[in-house]
Amino acid sequence: MTKPDHYEELTVLVARLLDRQLDDAGQARLNELLRADPKARRAYLQMVDLEVEFGCRFVAEANRELATHANIVPFDFAAERATERRTWFLRLAAAAALVAVPLLGWLLNRPAGRAGASAVVVRVEPGAGEVQLLDRHGKATPLKAATELKPAARVALNGKAATASLVFPDASRIELSGPTEVSVQPNGTTMLQLHRGHLSAVLGTNLARNPFHLQTSNANVRVEGTRFTVRETAGLTEVSVEAGRARLTRRSDGREVEIKTGQFAVADGRMDWVVGYLPADDGRWGEDFENGLPTGWRGQLVSEGLPPGSKHGLKTVRTQEPWGTFDVVELPAEWSHGLIALNTNSVLHLTYRMAKPTWLNVFMHTIPPNAAPGEKAMFILRSAEFPGARAGWATVSIPFARFVRKVPDPVTGELHFTGGPPKAGERICTIAFTAPHELDLVFDKIWVTPDGPAEETVQLLPTKDKTP
Protein backbone atom coordinates (compact mmCIF):
# COMPACT_ATOMS: atom_id res chain seq x y z
CA MET A 1 0.00 0.00 0.00
CA THR A 2 1.47 3.35 -1.01
CA LYS A 3 1.63 6.04 1.60
CA PRO A 4 -0.66 9.03 1.28
CA ASP A 5 0.73 12.52 0.96
CA HIS A 6 1.34 14.14 4.33
CA TYR A 7 1.66 10.66 5.83
CA GLU A 8 3.59 11.73 8.87
CA GLU A 9 1.24 14.57 9.64
CA LEU A 10 -1.75 12.33 9.10
CA THR A 11 -0.55 9.58 11.44
CA VAL A 12 0.26 12.11 14.16
CA LEU A 13 -3.20 13.66 13.85
CA VAL A 14 -4.99 10.31 13.89
CA ALA A 15 -2.96 9.09 16.85
CA ARG A 16 -3.84 12.28 18.73
CA LEU A 17 -7.47 11.85 17.77
CA LEU A 18 -7.54 8.29 19.10
CA ASP A 19 -5.79 9.42 22.26
CA ARG A 20 -8.36 12.20 22.64
CA GLN A 21 -5.65 14.84 22.43
CA LEU A 22 -6.56 16.48 19.16
CA ASP A 23 -7.56 20.12 19.33
CA ASP A 24 -10.01 21.87 17.01
CA ALA A 25 -7.34 23.08 14.63
CA GLY A 26 -5.93 19.55 14.40
CA GLN A 27 -9.38 18.12 13.77
CA ALA A 28 -9.96 20.64 10.99
CA ARG A 29 -6.66 19.75 9.38
CA LEU A 30 -7.40 16.02 9.70
CA ASN A 31 -10.79 16.50 8.05
CA GLU A 32 -9.11 18.37 5.22
CA LEU A 33 -6.60 15.56 4.67
CA LEU A 34 -9.26 12.85 4.83
CA ARG A 35 -11.61 14.65 2.46
CA ALA A 36 -8.87 15.24 -0.08
CA ASP A 37 -7.16 11.86 -0.26
CA PRO A 38 -8.58 8.32 -0.47
CA LYS A 39 -5.19 6.96 0.64
CA ALA A 40 -5.42 9.10 3.74
CA ARG A 41 -8.85 7.63 4.48
CA ARG A 42 -7.48 4.13 4.00
CA ALA A 43 -4.61 4.84 6.41
CA TYR A 44 -7.14 6.21 8.89
CA LEU A 45 -9.22 3.03 8.66
CA GLN A 46 -6.09 0.99 9.31
CA MET A 47 -5.17 3.02 12.36
CA VAL A 48 -8.66 2.59 13.80
CA ASP A 49 -8.30 -1.15 13.25
CA LEU A 50 -4.97 -1.13 15.07
CA GLU A 51 -6.61 0.61 18.00
CA VAL A 52 -9.30 -2.06 18.30
CA GLU A 53 -6.84 -4.89 17.73
CA PHE A 54 -4.56 -3.66 20.51
CA GLY A 55 -7.51 -3.82 22.83
CA CYS A 56 -8.40 -7.34 21.69
CA ARG A 57 -4.94 -8.74 22.00
CA PHE A 58 -3.71 -7.14 25.17
CA VAL A 59 -6.92 -7.41 27.11
CA ALA A 60 -7.32 -10.98 25.94
CA GLU A 61 -3.84 -11.56 27.35
CA ALA A 62 -4.69 -9.88 30.64
CA ASN A 63 -8.09 -11.52 30.95
CA ARG A 64 -7.25 -14.96 29.63
CA GLU A 65 -8.34 -16.56 32.86
CA LEU A 66 -11.51 -14.53 32.81
CA ALA A 67 -12.20 -15.41 29.21
CA THR A 68 -11.96 -19.13 29.76
CA HIS A 69 -13.52 -19.48 33.19
CA ALA A 70 -15.81 -16.60 33.92
CA ASN A 71 -19.52 -16.85 33.38
CA ILE A 72 -20.15 -13.50 31.75
CA VAL A 73 -23.26 -12.85 29.72
CA PRO A 74 -22.28 -10.77 26.71
CA PHE A 75 -25.65 -9.21 26.25
CA ASP A 76 -28.44 -8.80 28.72
CA PHE A 77 -31.44 -10.03 26.78
CA ALA A 78 -33.88 -9.08 29.46
CA ALA A 79 -32.49 -5.61 29.63
CA GLU A 80 -34.47 -3.09 27.85
CA ARG A 81 -33.14 -1.24 30.87
CA ALA A 82 -29.95 0.70 30.55
CA THR A 83 -27.02 -1.47 31.57
CA GLU A 84 -23.95 -0.36 33.36
CA ARG A 85 -21.31 0.29 30.74
CA ARG A 86 -18.58 -2.29 30.59
CA THR A 87 -15.56 -2.04 28.39
CA TRP A 88 -15.85 -3.60 24.99
CA PHE A 89 -12.97 -5.79 25.94
CA LEU A 90 -14.91 -7.60 28.64
CA ARG A 91 -17.59 -8.22 26.10
CA LEU A 92 -15.00 -9.57 23.73
CA ALA A 93 -13.73 -11.85 26.47
CA ALA A 94 -17.24 -13.00 27.14
CA ALA A 95 -17.92 -13.72 23.50
CA ALA A 96 -14.63 -15.57 23.27
CA ALA A 97 -15.53 -17.57 26.36
CA LEU A 98 -18.83 -18.64 24.89
CA VAL A 99 -17.07 -20.11 21.89
CA ALA A 100 -13.83 -21.18 23.50
CA VAL A 101 -15.01 -23.10 26.56
CA PRO A 102 -16.98 -25.86 24.83
CA LEU A 103 -14.40 -26.12 22.06
CA LEU A 104 -11.54 -26.35 24.51
CA GLY A 105 -13.45 -28.88 26.59
CA TRP A 106 -14.05 -31.05 23.57
CA LEU A 107 -10.46 -30.80 22.44
CA LEU A 108 -9.06 -31.73 25.81
CA ASN A 109 -11.50 -34.55 26.50
CA ARG A 110 -11.82 -36.22 23.14
CA PRO A 111 -10.20 -39.64 22.84
CA ALA A 112 -6.58 -39.39 21.79
CA GLY A 113 -5.12 -41.82 19.32
CA ARG A 114 -6.39 -45.12 18.03
CA ALA A 115 -8.18 -47.58 20.25
CA GLY A 116 -6.25 -50.71 20.89
CA ALA A 117 -2.88 -49.27 19.91
CA SER A 118 0.06 -50.63 21.83
CA ALA A 119 0.99 -48.65 24.91
CA VAL A 120 4.32 -46.96 25.44
CA VAL A 121 5.47 -46.93 29.03
CA VAL A 122 6.61 -43.52 30.15
CA ARG A 123 8.42 -43.09 33.42
CA VAL A 124 8.76 -39.82 35.22
CA GLU A 125 11.94 -38.97 37.10
CA PRO A 126 11.57 -36.01 39.45
CA GLY A 127 14.57 -33.70 39.48
CA ALA A 128 14.83 -30.59 41.60
CA GLY A 129 12.05 -28.65 43.31
CA GLU A 130 8.43 -29.59 43.83
CA VAL A 131 7.22 -32.19 41.34
CA GLN A 132 3.74 -33.62 41.81
CA LEU A 133 1.46 -36.14 40.22
CA LEU A 134 -2.09 -34.91 39.70
CA ASP A 135 -4.85 -37.47 39.31
CA ARG A 136 -7.87 -36.84 37.14
CA HIS A 137 -9.61 -35.14 40.05
CA GLY A 138 -6.72 -32.75 40.52
CA LYS A 139 -5.48 -34.40 43.72
CA ALA A 140 -1.72 -33.88 44.05
CA THR A 141 0.80 -36.34 45.46
CA PRO A 142 4.58 -35.95 45.51
CA LEU A 143 6.15 -37.80 42.63
CA LYS A 144 8.41 -40.76 43.41
CA ALA A 145 11.36 -41.82 41.30
CA ALA A 146 10.61 -43.95 38.24
CA THR A 147 6.85 -43.47 38.50
CA GLU A 148 5.00 -44.85 35.52
CA LEU A 149 2.74 -42.21 34.08
CA LYS A 150 -0.83 -43.48 33.78
CA PRO A 151 -3.11 -42.16 31.02
CA ALA A 152 -4.74 -38.85 31.87
CA ALA A 153 -2.50 -38.32 34.90
CA ARG A 154 -0.61 -35.08 34.95
CA VAL A 155 2.84 -34.16 36.10
CA ALA A 156 3.02 -30.71 37.62
CA LEU A 157 6.24 -28.83 38.35
CA ASN A 158 5.88 -25.91 40.72
CA GLY A 159 8.39 -23.08 40.89
CA LYS A 160 11.11 -21.83 38.61
CA ALA A 161 13.72 -24.26 39.87
CA ALA A 162 11.63 -27.41 39.46
CA THR A 163 12.82 -30.04 36.97
CA ALA A 164 11.73 -33.52 35.94
CA SER A 165 12.34 -35.94 33.08
CA LEU A 166 10.02 -38.14 31.07
CA VAL A 167 11.94 -41.26 30.11
CA PHE A 168 10.82 -43.52 27.26
CA PRO A 169 11.80 -47.16 26.69
CA ASP A 170 14.27 -46.29 23.93
CA ALA A 171 16.04 -43.84 26.27
CA SER A 172 14.37 -40.82 24.70
CA ARG A 173 14.16 -38.09 27.28
CA ILE A 174 11.95 -35.07 27.59
CA GLU A 175 13.18 -32.59 30.13
CA LEU A 176 10.64 -30.43 31.91
CA SER A 177 11.66 -27.25 33.67
CA GLY A 178 10.07 -24.37 35.54
CA PRO A 179 6.35 -24.16 36.22
CA THR A 180 5.13 -26.86 33.85
CA GLU A 181 2.21 -29.23 33.54
CA VAL A 182 2.22 -32.15 31.17
CA SER A 183 0.26 -35.34 30.61
CA VAL A 184 0.92 -38.32 28.40
CA GLN A 185 -1.52 -40.39 26.39
CA PRO A 186 0.72 -43.44 25.99
CA ASN A 187 -0.73 -45.05 22.90
CA GLY A 188 0.71 -46.08 19.55
CA THR A 189 1.38 -42.53 18.45
CA THR A 190 2.76 -41.20 21.73
CA MET A 191 0.63 -38.24 22.52
CA LEU A 192 1.99 -35.66 24.90
CA GLN A 193 -0.03 -32.74 26.13
CA LEU A 194 1.81 -29.66 27.33
CA HIS A 195 -0.70 -27.69 29.36
CA ARG A 196 1.77 -25.01 30.36
CA GLY A 197 5.48 -24.51 30.76
CA HIS A 198 8.54 -25.70 28.94
CA LEU A 199 9.85 -28.99 27.63
CA SER A 200 13.01 -29.91 25.79
CA ALA A 201 13.18 -33.24 23.97
CA VAL A 202 16.08 -35.41 22.93
CA LEU A 203 14.58 -38.42 21.21
CA GLY A 204 16.14 -41.85 20.79
CA THR A 205 16.03 -43.94 17.65
CA ASN A 206 12.56 -45.47 18.09
CA LEU A 207 10.75 -42.26 18.79
CA ALA A 208 12.76 -40.31 16.26
CA ARG A 209 11.86 -42.83 13.56
CA ASN A 210 8.14 -42.22 14.07
CA PRO A 211 6.45 -38.86 14.24
CA PHE A 212 6.07 -37.59 17.78
CA HIS A 213 2.70 -35.98 18.48
CA LEU A 214 2.20 -33.25 20.98
CA GLN A 215 -0.66 -30.95 21.87
CA THR A 216 -0.69 -27.51 23.42
CA SER A 217 -3.69 -25.34 24.23
CA ASN A 218 -3.92 -24.04 20.71
CA ALA A 219 -1.74 -26.18 18.47
CA ASN A 220 -1.08 -29.74 17.39
CA VAL A 221 2.59 -30.43 16.84
CA ARG A 222 3.97 -33.34 14.85
CA VAL A 223 7.73 -33.70 15.09
CA GLU A 224 10.01 -35.85 12.98
CA GLY A 225 13.40 -35.42 14.48
CA THR A 226 15.54 -35.77 17.50
CA ARG A 227 15.84 -32.45 19.28
CA PHE A 228 13.18 -29.84 19.83
CA THR A 229 11.73 -27.59 22.50
CA VAL A 230 8.18 -26.47 23.15
CA ARG A 231 7.08 -23.63 25.36
CA GLU A 232 3.49 -22.93 26.35
CA THR A 233 2.94 -19.65 28.16
CA ALA A 234 -0.40 -17.92 28.63
CA GLY A 235 -1.86 -19.60 25.58
CA LEU A 236 1.14 -18.81 23.41
CA THR A 237 2.85 -21.82 21.84
CA GLU A 238 6.45 -21.66 20.74
CA VAL A 239 8.19 -24.59 19.06
CA SER A 240 11.91 -24.65 18.19
CA VAL A 241 13.56 -27.41 16.21
CA GLU A 242 17.24 -28.04 16.76
CA ALA A 243 17.36 -31.21 14.68
CA GLY A 244 14.57 -32.48 12.46
CA ARG A 245 11.34 -30.95 11.28
CA ALA A 246 7.95 -30.19 12.76
CA ARG A 247 4.52 -29.58 11.35
CA LEU A 248 2.41 -27.27 13.46
CA THR A 249 -1.34 -26.95 13.11
CA ARG A 250 -3.27 -24.20 14.78
CA ARG A 251 -6.44 -25.65 16.21
CA SER A 252 -8.63 -22.62 15.79
CA ASP A 253 -8.53 -22.68 12.01
CA GLY A 254 -6.26 -25.53 10.94
CA ARG A 255 -3.53 -23.24 9.63
CA GLU A 256 -0.34 -25.20 9.22
CA VAL A 257 3.29 -24.35 9.06
CA GLU A 258 6.34 -26.57 8.75
CA ILE A 259 9.64 -25.69 10.33
CA LYS A 260 12.97 -27.45 10.18
CA THR A 261 16.34 -27.48 11.89
CA GLY A 262 17.29 -24.03 13.11
CA GLN A 263 13.80 -22.56 12.98
CA PHE A 264 11.14 -21.69 15.49
CA ALA A 265 7.45 -20.84 15.21
CA VAL A 266 5.12 -19.01 17.56
CA ALA A 267 1.32 -18.72 17.57
CA ASP A 268 -1.64 -18.29 19.83
CA GLY A 269 -5.31 -18.99 19.19
CA ARG A 270 -5.77 -15.82 17.14
CA MET A 271 -2.63 -14.90 15.30
CA ASP A 272 -1.06 -16.69 12.39
CA TRP A 273 2.15 -18.62 12.84
CA VAL A 274 5.24 -16.49 13.02
CA VAL A 275 8.34 -18.33 11.85
CA GLY A 276 11.89 -17.26 12.58
CA TYR A 277 15.41 -18.56 12.67
CA LEU A 278 17.16 -19.61 15.81
CA PRO A 279 20.43 -17.78 16.40
CA ALA A 280 23.24 -19.35 14.42
CA ASP A 281 25.30 -21.44 16.79
CA ASP A 282 28.49 -21.17 14.76
CA GLY A 283 28.69 -17.45 15.50
CA ARG A 284 28.43 -16.50 11.82
CA TRP A 285 25.77 -14.33 10.31
CA GLY A 286 25.63 -11.95 7.37
CA GLU A 287 23.93 -10.42 4.39
CA ASP A 288 25.29 -9.32 1.00
CA PHE A 289 21.95 -8.22 -0.55
CA GLU A 290 22.78 -10.13 -3.75
CA ASN A 291 19.28 -11.64 -3.87
CA GLY A 292 17.51 -8.33 -3.39
CA LEU A 293 16.17 -6.66 -0.28
CA PRO A 294 15.95 -9.30 2.44
CA THR A 295 12.89 -9.43 4.64
CA GLY A 296 12.88 -7.11 7.61
CA TRP A 297 15.78 -4.86 6.66
CA ARG A 298 15.29 -1.12 6.65
CA GLY A 299 17.06 0.58 3.78
CA GLN A 300 16.91 1.15 0.05
CA LEU A 301 18.25 -1.45 -2.37
CA VAL A 302 20.73 0.00 -4.87
CA SER A 303 22.58 -1.52 -7.81
CA GLU A 304 24.83 1.30 -9.03
CA GLY A 305 28.35 2.27 -8.06
CA LEU A 306 29.10 -0.89 -6.10
CA PRO A 307 32.38 -2.74 -5.69
CA PRO A 308 33.40 -5.08 -8.55
CA GLY A 309 31.30 -8.24 -8.67
CA SER A 310 28.54 -6.90 -6.48
CA LYS A 311 24.98 -6.69 -7.79
CA HIS A 312 23.23 -4.97 -4.91
CA GLY A 313 23.84 -2.90 -1.84
CA LEU A 314 21.69 -1.22 0.79
CA LYS A 315 21.54 2.56 1.08
CA THR A 316 20.25 4.54 4.02
CA VAL A 317 16.64 5.51 3.73
CA ARG A 318 15.09 8.74 4.98
CA THR A 319 12.68 7.95 7.80
CA GLN A 320 10.34 10.33 9.50
CA GLU A 321 9.80 9.95 13.20
CA PRO A 322 7.63 12.20 15.35
CA TRP A 323 10.74 13.75 16.87
CA GLY A 324 12.67 14.23 13.68
CA THR A 325 13.83 12.84 10.36
CA PHE A 326 16.62 10.32 10.13
CA ASP A 327 18.67 8.44 7.58
CA VAL A 328 18.83 4.83 8.60
CA VAL A 329 19.88 1.31 7.70
CA GLU A 330 18.63 -1.29 10.15
CA LEU A 331 19.08 -5.02 10.44
CA PRO A 332 15.93 -7.14 10.64
CA ALA A 333 14.80 -6.99 14.25
CA GLU A 334 14.54 -10.40 15.92
CA TRP A 335 13.37 -9.75 19.46
CA SER A 336 12.48 -13.30 20.41
CA HIS A 337 15.67 -15.30 19.94
CA GLY A 338 18.08 -12.78 18.51
CA LEU A 339 19.90 -13.04 15.20
CA ILE A 340 23.16 -14.45 16.45
CA ALA A 341 24.94 -15.16 19.71
CA LEU A 342 28.16 -13.27 20.31
CA ASN A 343 31.32 -14.37 22.04
CA THR A 344 34.08 -12.19 23.42
CA ASN A 345 36.01 -12.38 20.12
CA SER A 346 33.09 -11.72 17.74
CA VAL A 347 33.75 -9.18 15.02
CA LEU A 348 31.41 -7.01 12.95
CA HIS A 349 32.49 -6.50 9.33
CA LEU A 350 31.07 -3.74 7.16
CA THR A 351 31.79 -3.15 3.50
CA TYR A 352 30.51 0.34 2.84
CA ARG A 353 30.93 3.65 1.11
CA MET A 354 29.96 7.04 2.43
CA ALA A 355 30.03 9.63 -0.33
CA LYS A 356 30.18 12.55 2.08
CA PRO A 357 31.97 11.41 5.20
CA THR A 358 30.15 12.50 8.34
CA TRP A 359 29.27 11.13 11.76
CA LEU A 360 26.49 8.68 12.55
CA ASN A 361 25.29 6.54 15.45
CA VAL A 362 25.37 2.76 15.52
CA PHE A 363 22.94 1.33 18.06
CA MET A 364 22.65 -2.33 18.92
CA HIS A 365 19.97 -4.12 20.95
CA THR A 366 20.71 -7.50 22.48
CA ILE A 367 19.27 -10.21 24.67
CA PRO A 368 21.74 -10.68 27.54
CA PRO A 369 22.70 -14.23 28.53
CA ASN A 370 20.29 -15.65 31.14
CA ALA A 371 17.98 -12.69 30.53
CA ALA A 372 14.63 -12.50 32.24
CA PRO A 373 11.73 -12.73 29.77
CA GLY A 374 11.60 -9.54 27.77
CA GLU A 375 14.90 -8.20 29.10
CA LYS A 376 16.97 -6.38 26.48
CA ALA A 377 20.20 -4.40 26.51
CA MET A 378 21.21 -1.44 24.37
CA PHE A 379 24.68 -0.49 23.12
CA ILE A 380 26.32 2.23 21.10
CA LEU A 381 29.40 1.76 18.95
CA ARG A 382 32.52 3.72 19.89
CA SER A 383 34.57 3.13 16.77
CA ALA A 384 37.74 4.88 15.71
CA GLU A 385 37.48 3.65 12.12
CA PHE A 386 33.78 3.64 11.28
CA PRO A 387 32.62 5.55 9.39
CA GLY A 388 35.96 7.38 9.13
CA ALA A 389 36.81 10.11 6.66
CA ARG A 390 36.94 7.91 3.56
CA ALA A 391 34.76 8.58 0.53
CA GLY A 392 35.50 5.31 -1.30
CA TRP A 393 34.64 1.69 -0.62
CA ALA A 394 36.20 0.09 2.42
CA THR A 395 35.76 -2.94 4.61
CA VAL A 396 36.10 -2.21 8.27
CA SER A 397 36.31 -4.97 10.86
CA ILE A 398 35.21 -3.92 14.34
CA PRO A 399 35.44 -6.15 17.42
CA PHE A 400 32.13 -6.14 19.28
CA ALA A 401 34.16 -5.14 22.30
CA ARG A 402 33.96 -1.61 20.84
CA PHE A 403 30.26 -1.49 21.69
CA VAL A 404 29.37 0.19 24.99
CA ARG A 405 26.39 -0.88 27.08
CA LYS A 406 23.71 1.54 28.28
CA VAL A 407 23.54 1.29 32.07
CA PRO A 408 21.93 3.25 34.88
CA ASP A 409 24.03 5.82 36.66
CA PRO A 410 24.61 4.48 40.20
CA VAL A 411 23.72 7.86 41.71
CA THR A 412 21.00 9.37 39.53
CA GLY A 413 19.63 6.21 37.96
CA GLU A 414 19.69 7.88 34.55
CA LEU A 415 20.76 5.67 31.67
CA HIS A 416 24.08 6.36 29.96
CA PHE A 417 26.34 4.50 27.55
CA THR A 418 29.03 3.87 30.12
CA GLY A 419 28.82 0.11 30.62
CA GLY A 420 30.98 -2.70 29.35
CA PRO A 421 30.99 -4.58 26.04
CA PRO A 422 28.60 -7.44 25.17
CA LYS A 423 29.11 -10.63 27.14
CA ALA A 424 29.68 -14.08 25.75
CA GLY A 425 26.31 -15.55 24.81
CA GLU A 426 24.66 -12.16 24.36
CA ARG A 427 22.41 -12.30 21.30
CA ILE A 428 22.00 -9.46 18.82
CA CYS A 429 18.38 -8.43 18.21
CA THR A 430 19.16 -5.65 15.76
CA ILE A 431 21.72 -3.02 14.78
CA ALA A 432 20.76 0.40 13.41
CA PHE A 433 23.03 2.84 11.57
CA THR A 434 21.40 6.24 11.88
CA ALA A 435 21.85 10.00 11.85
CA PRO A 436 19.52 13.00 11.73
CA HIS A 437 21.34 14.39 8.71
CA GLU A 438 21.75 13.01 5.20
CA LEU A 439 24.22 10.14 5.20
CA ASP A 440 24.55 8.87 1.63
CA LEU A 441 25.84 5.65 3.14
CA VAL A 442 25.70 2.38 1.20
CA PHE A 443 26.49 -1.07 2.59
CA ASP A 444 27.61 -3.75 0.20
CA LYS A 445 27.88 -6.41 2.93
CA ILE A 446 27.35 -6.68 6.66
CA TRP A 447 28.51 -9.78 8.45
CA VAL A 448 29.56 -11.18 11.79
CA THR A 449 32.28 -13.73 12.50
CA PRO A 450 33.02 -15.53 15.76
CA ASP A 451 36.59 -14.28 15.74
CA GLY A 452 38.84 -11.86 13.89
CA PRO A 453 41.29 -9.06 14.56
CA ALA A 454 41.42 -7.86 18.15
CA GLU A 455 41.75 -4.27 16.92
CA GLU A 456 39.77 -2.40 14.29
CA THR A 457 41.13 -2.84 10.80
CA VAL A 458 40.35 -1.12 7.50
CA GLN A 459 40.80 -2.42 3.99
CA LEU A 460 40.22 -0.01 1.08
CA LEU A 461 38.46 -1.45 -1.99
CA PRO A 462 38.38 -0.35 -5.63
CA THR A 463 35.04 0.98 -6.93
CA LYS A 464 33.57 -0.66 -10.03
CA ASP A 465 34.62 1.21 -13.14
CA LYS A 466 31.41 1.92 -14.99
CA THR A 467 33.04 3.53 -18.08
CA PRO A 468 32.95 1.36 -21.25
Added chain:
Amino acid sequence: MRDGVHQAEFAALYARAHLDLLRYVLTLLPDRHHAEDVVQDTARLLWRKFDEYDPAQPFLPWARKFAYFEVLKFRRSRALREKYFSDELLELLAEERAEAEGELVRGREALDGCLQKLDEVSRQLLRDRYGDEIPLEELARRQGKSVNALYVVMHRIRQRLLECVNRTLKAEGWT
Protein backbone atom coordinates in the same frame (compact mmCIF):
# COMPACT_ATOMS: atom_id res chain seq x y z
CA MET B 1 -41.24 -12.85 24.96
CA ARG B 2 -38.59 -14.36 22.76
CA ASP B 3 -37.50 -17.91 23.38
CA GLY B 4 -34.08 -19.32 24.22
CA VAL B 5 -33.41 -20.51 20.69
CA HIS B 6 -34.00 -17.01 19.42
CA GLN B 7 -31.62 -15.63 22.04
CA ALA B 8 -28.97 -18.17 21.13
CA GLU B 9 -29.26 -17.29 17.44
CA PHE B 10 -28.90 -13.63 18.20
CA ALA B 11 -26.02 -14.22 20.60
CA ALA B 12 -24.13 -16.24 18.01
CA LEU B 13 -24.66 -13.69 15.26
CA TYR B 14 -23.90 -10.75 17.48
CA ALA B 15 -20.78 -12.34 18.95
CA ARG B 16 -19.36 -12.78 15.46
CA ALA B 17 -20.28 -9.24 14.42
CA HIS B 18 -19.39 -7.45 17.63
CA LEU B 19 -15.81 -6.50 16.82
CA ASP B 20 -16.67 -5.51 13.27
CA LEU B 21 -19.35 -3.22 14.62
CA LEU B 22 -16.91 -1.76 17.06
CA ARG B 23 -14.38 -1.04 14.31
CA TYR B 24 -17.11 0.46 12.20
CA VAL B 25 -18.41 2.70 14.95
CA LEU B 26 -14.95 3.77 16.08
CA THR B 27 -14.19 4.77 12.49
CA LEU B 28 -17.13 7.15 12.55
CA LEU B 29 -16.92 8.19 16.16
CA PRO B 30 -13.23 8.12 17.06
CA ASP B 31 -13.53 8.10 20.82
CA ARG B 32 -13.30 4.74 22.58
CA HIS B 33 -15.82 5.54 25.27
CA HIS B 34 -18.34 7.03 22.89
CA ALA B 35 -17.90 4.09 20.55
CA GLU B 36 -18.52 1.64 23.41
CA ASP B 37 -21.73 3.46 24.28
CA VAL B 38 -22.95 3.43 20.72
CA VAL B 39 -22.14 -0.25 20.23
CA GLN B 40 -24.08 -1.08 23.37
CA ASP B 41 -27.02 0.98 22.21
CA THR B 42 -26.80 -0.70 18.82
CA ALA B 43 -26.79 -4.16 20.42
CA ARG B 44 -29.96 -3.34 22.33
CA LEU B 45 -31.57 -1.96 19.21
CA LEU B 46 -30.57 -5.01 17.17
CA TRP B 47 -32.12 -7.30 19.75
CA ARG B 48 -35.35 -5.34 19.70
CA LYS B 49 -35.39 -5.43 15.90
CA PHE B 50 -34.20 -9.01 15.58
CA ASP B 51 -37.65 -10.21 14.52
CA GLU B 52 -37.23 -8.13 11.36
CA TYR B 53 -33.89 -9.68 10.48
CA ASP B 54 -33.93 -11.93 7.42
CA PRO B 55 -31.68 -14.91 8.22
CA ALA B 56 -31.07 -15.40 4.49
CA GLN B 57 -29.09 -12.15 4.47
CA PRO B 58 -25.73 -11.55 6.12
CA PHE B 59 -26.05 -10.17 9.62
CA LEU B 60 -23.24 -7.61 9.62
CA PRO B 61 -24.48 -5.28 6.84
CA TRP B 62 -27.91 -5.34 8.48
CA ALA B 63 -26.38 -4.51 11.84
CA ARG B 64 -24.18 -1.79 10.38
CA LYS B 65 -27.18 0.19 9.17
CA PHE B 66 -28.48 0.40 12.72
CA ALA B 67 -25.03 1.24 14.00
CA TYR B 68 -24.74 4.06 11.48
CA PHE B 69 -27.99 5.61 12.62
CA GLU B 70 -27.01 5.16 16.24
CA VAL B 71 -23.82 7.08 15.47
CA LEU B 72 -25.82 9.90 13.88
CA LYS B 73 -28.17 9.94 16.85
CA PHE B 74 -25.28 9.99 19.31
CA ARG B 75 -23.59 12.84 17.45
CA ARG B 76 -26.76 14.86 17.55
CA SER B 77 -27.47 14.16 21.20
CA ARG B 78 -23.97 15.09 22.29
CA ALA B 79 -23.52 17.97 19.86
CA LEU B 80 -20.56 16.18 18.33
CA ARG B 81 -21.27 16.94 14.70
CA GLU B 82 -18.86 19.83 14.72
CA LYS B 83 -16.30 18.05 16.87
CA TYR B 84 -15.43 15.18 14.57
CA PHE B 85 -16.29 14.61 10.92
CA SER B 86 -18.80 16.34 8.66
CA ASP B 87 -21.85 14.31 7.61
CA GLU B 88 -20.42 14.05 4.11
CA LEU B 89 -17.08 12.73 5.33
CA LEU B 90 -18.85 10.40 7.71
CA GLU B 91 -20.76 8.82 4.86
CA LEU B 92 -17.61 8.49 2.80
CA LEU B 93 -15.76 6.76 5.65
CA ALA B 94 -18.69 4.42 6.26
CA GLU B 95 -18.78 3.37 2.61
CA GLU B 96 -15.04 2.94 2.29
CA ARG B 97 -14.86 0.98 5.51
CA ALA B 98 -17.20 -1.61 3.98
CA GLU B 99 -15.35 -1.64 0.65
CA ALA B 100 -11.92 -2.07 2.24
CA GLU B 101 -12.94 -4.93 4.51
CA GLY B 102 -10.87 -7.63 2.76
CA GLU B 103 -7.68 -5.63 2.92
CA LEU B 104 -8.36 -4.55 6.49
CA VAL B 105 -8.95 -8.15 7.56
CA ARG B 106 -5.61 -9.19 6.07
CA GLY B 107 -3.98 -6.20 7.72
CA ARG B 108 -5.28 -7.33 11.10
CA GLU B 109 -3.90 -10.80 10.49
CA ALA B 110 -0.54 -9.33 9.51
CA LEU B 111 -0.51 -7.33 12.73
CA ASP B 112 0.10 -10.50 14.70
CA GLY B 113 3.46 -11.02 13.06
CA CYS B 114 4.31 -7.36 13.46
CA LEU B 115 3.50 -7.40 17.18
CA GLN B 116 5.89 -10.30 17.57
CA LYS B 117 8.66 -8.15 16.16
CA LEU B 118 8.00 -5.43 18.67
CA ASP B 119 10.45 -5.06 21.55
CA GLU B 120 9.27 -6.03 25.02
CA VAL B 121 9.30 -2.47 26.36
CA SER B 122 6.89 -1.39 23.65
CA ARG B 123 4.71 -4.45 24.17
CA GLN B 124 4.56 -3.70 27.87
CA LEU B 125 3.49 -0.16 27.15
CA LEU B 126 0.70 -1.45 24.93
CA ARG B 127 -0.27 -3.95 27.61
CA ASP B 128 -0.46 -1.19 30.21
CA ARG B 129 -2.33 1.16 27.95
CA TYR B 130 -4.74 -1.28 26.33
CA GLY B 131 -4.69 -4.38 28.54
CA ASP B 132 -4.95 -2.62 31.88
CA GLU B 133 -6.46 0.52 30.36
CA ILE B 134 -4.14 2.78 32.30
CA PRO B 135 -4.57 6.39 31.15
CA LEU B 136 -1.64 7.94 29.34
CA GLU B 137 -1.34 10.56 32.07
CA GLU B 138 -0.98 7.88 34.75
CA LEU B 139 1.56 5.94 32.69
CA ALA B 140 3.56 9.12 32.18
CA ARG B 141 3.48 9.79 35.92
CA ARG B 142 4.66 6.26 36.74
CA GLN B 143 7.48 6.43 34.23
CA GLY B 144 8.52 9.94 35.22
CA LYS B 145 7.94 11.20 31.69
CA SER B 146 5.84 13.97 30.28
CA VAL B 147 2.53 13.00 28.71
CA ASN B 148 3.81 14.41 25.47
CA ALA B 149 6.95 12.29 25.57
CA LEU B 150 4.91 9.17 26.19
CA TYR B 151 2.51 10.16 23.49
CA VAL B 152 5.44 10.34 21.08
CA VAL B 153 6.53 6.85 22.10
CA MET B 154 3.01 5.52 21.58
CA HIS B 155 2.83 7.19 18.23
CA ARG B 156 6.11 5.66 17.17
CA ILE B 157 4.89 2.21 18.15
CA ARG B 158 1.67 2.64 16.21
CA GLN B 159 3.55 3.94 13.21
CA ARG B 160 6.05 1.07 13.24
CA LEU B 161 3.24 -1.43 13.39
CA LEU B 162 1.31 0.29 10.64
CA GLU B 163 4.34 0.33 8.38
CA CYS B 164 5.08 -3.31 9.15
CA VAL B 165 1.49 -4.23 8.27
CA ASN B 166 1.69 -2.29 5.04
CA ARG B 167 4.96 -3.93 4.09
CA THR B 168 3.27 -7.28 4.54
CA LEU B 169 0.25 -6.22 2.49
CA LYS B 170 2.47 -4.86 -0.24
CA ALA B 171 4.42 -8.09 -0.38
CA GLU B 172 1.12 -9.92 -0.82
CA GLY B 173 0.12 -7.70 -3.73
CA TRP B 174 -2.41 -5.39 -2.08
CA THR B 175 -2.14 -1.97 -3.66
